[in-house]
Amino acid sequence: MPDWKLPFKLYIDACGEGLGAALHQTQIINDKPVEGPICFISRPIKPTEARYGARQMEFLCLVWALEKLHHYLIGTVLDVITYFNSVKSLLKMKTLNRHMLRWQIAIQEYRVNMTMAHKSGNIHKNLDGLSRWAMPNKPENPAWVPQDKHHIEGICVTDIGT
Template identity: 60%
Template sequence: MQPFLGFASYYRNLIRNFAHITSSLYKLCSKDVVFEITKERRDAYERRKHELTNAPVLILPDFELPFKSYIDAACSQGLGAALHQRQIVDVEPREGVICYISRQLKDSEARNGATQTKCLFLVQAPEKLYHYLEGAVFEVYTDCTALKSLLNMQTTNRHMLRWQIAISEYRGNMTIIYKEGKTHGKADGLSRWPQKTATG
């Protein structure tokens, strides 16, 4: 299992929901877990195999154009972001996906409230995407209204203060835009287990 996960992880930025879906497979590598192939684990394994052998529909970044980052954090489940860009394709302007990022929440992070968890990934997403976003103009879409005022928020919470400092380097280049949860599917699917989707 470890060789397969190592191979699949190399392509994680091309696969939606990677961290959350493979979490059951990573548990099999633990010394304290009985190696048992359940339906959930078999489905996760087959899904990863399918996605590794089917070309994802991604676009190359154009560093002359602004980027869009859709972020979401589902408490106790995971963190996810999708980097998009609007480009001219066959004369028509279209928005396409450049890459996906996602990861599981640590136990300590899962105990945080929704706002703190989403603030965490508002900071971490640009860090993980720095090779795209460094010096670039970009918009961050979130379904958490509190994030819009993170840079100017008056707080004594040490985590929030640290995140304010970390995100301040993007001041002037980054615009935070609120997007209602039910219309925020681009990133929600990355942090929550997909219910009926057939692709990653």
């Protein structure tokens, strides 16, 4: 269960096949800090997105992950970890194309509490499976789930005594 008072870590990865993100949080368990997953998300890229360069693809992944995980992240402290170091510079660019400008506007509500960190691609392996083998959410996919079936609008946290 997430602890809403603690910061979250959002790992993002994009490639020519898909986008992937993992939301983690470090909590104290048995007096030791332990980083564990909260959730994983992925999706295949769309045909128009296949034309994006690597920097744009990674920025797209950030925007997409923030939108999908909005219910976890709004108002929290967030560390974004990417293996593509230039995503940090994209957030500061003055001259942008229309996609990047729209994306910068889309993430403004997170920027106050968001930091960006670079992690080497050799170490950043936890998302390779999500981004490289993302399954489409279509009826022909055996794991297909209708979009509105599991849509989360709110989260209820209950503490059951031991």
